[in-house]
Amino acid sequence: MTRLADRLGLALPLLQAGMGAVAGPELCAAVSRAGAGGTLALYKEPPARAARLVREVAAATPRPFGVNVVPEVTGPATCLEQLRAVLPELPRGAFVTSFGLPDADVARAVRAAGHPLVIQVGTLAEADAALGLGAAVLVLQGTEAGGHLLGRLPGDRLLAEVRARHPHAVLAVAGGIATGGDLADAVARGADGAMAGTLFVPVAESTAHPTFKRRVVEAMADDTVITSLFRIGWPHRPHRVLHNSLTTTDQRAPATFIATTRVDGREHPIPRYSAAAPGNGTTGRVGEMAMYCGRSCTRVTDRHPAAVTVARMSQEYESAHRPRATSPGPSTNTTARKRLPKPIRIQER
Template sequence: VVQIGTPDDASAALRLGADVLVLQGTEAGGHLLGELPVAELLYAVRTRHPDAVIAVAGGVATGTDLARARSAGADGAMAGTVFVPTAESMAHPLFKRRIVEARADDTVVTGRYDIGWPARPHRVLRNALTEESRRLPATFIATTRVGAARIPVPRYSATVPGVRTEGRIDEMAMYCGTSCDRVTAQDTAAAVVGKLRHEYEHELSYEREGGTWTAPSNR
């Protein structure tokens, strides 16, 4: 299973033996592999590779999103942002709360978080560092624990804040996709999947009954 962000990388992954392609659009949270929105990437890759097994990543947080991706030609989807606030997630409590509160406009694609992940833009929640035009010194702003060791985190590190991180959490990279518009509660992972499945099945029965699909409401 290989995640890619361009049509050429999709072809290369298939040539090298990938069984499943995950097409990551620019709506996705975290580091971005390409520059196309997910619908455009899906159209381009599906046209080139009609028989490939394709999942999309970016913009999927509900069963309605999944149904829309399926009707656009995807076989499935991969989601990240919707699982960040779940009970099982090791994300920092502030990171979880921010995702639930955020709207798509609160996210930004930035090259700022390049320490540990050079030359790769990330979609993150806006903060003082993403909005600041100057680059500040990369002094340590937090620490995070790995086993018994305390590891310092420099400003502009690509590390996300976890439950073991202490310091200026606000300035850290909080990876978040535009689907945060539709992430409105903290729940267990099982409840998130159950709800998504229920919504998806509802969409399918609606389609079977001859309804037309309408865009998901944001809340």
């Protein structure tokens, strides 16, 4: 259907983003079974637990799936340890996604194990570097995206720049994708597919906290804000979140513990301004936590099983798709797209 789908063995050229506290084995396996690129978030998972989670996914889907690492959070050594634990558990055809550029050692380990390496980048220079590391697929993240932001350009502009420099690279866009029409538009603009995160936060198999799911479904794009507030545990990287009582005040509250998250029977305290998102094992002042969310939330409504969401995306994509060989055709989105790139606004507090 597209080079992305061919390269990763998917029925639909759509990757589900690895998302800490949201994308566990159930979501990953459900998206994979439905024919899209289900992805397990490894985030800060200890290697032994990461390997166990991968085994759970592998037992639950016969189709390709991915694992996601965040080297700038774990550091290169721990990232390599996570991969050494999970690579032997990955079935043939599984892929590895990295948020930002991984170390050369990490890239080599993935390639040596025979798995496609998918690298998410936010600038043209990072795209060049990712291809130099042997990435099979680049994910180009625009500033519409939910979560931590790798660059400062809207997705359209980044895609145009990278496509002009690398006409044969396999490119997916991240940010702004919530319907099959959005996906078809991205393909018409020169992408080979897309990655979506926010779309999958509210679905049944997501492990996001129920309040987080509800807020994503209710939110409009302008309820999201780019901030640097939630920096404990992941500093130096602006992030797009739903506004809350912390983002809407100039007063700084103390970074005391406001919640706990239970993982494998153990309680982990969460300070105010932590980068941790609320999962279904979180209790406390959940409303003050970082609820990562992209501007696509305006069109996100699905609380169904992921299979229903992926089937809807497929049907909409099929009916909206205009082959690139002809003309791109009119936009299938009702939402106006940016014509000129605007610098992003970051709350610096």
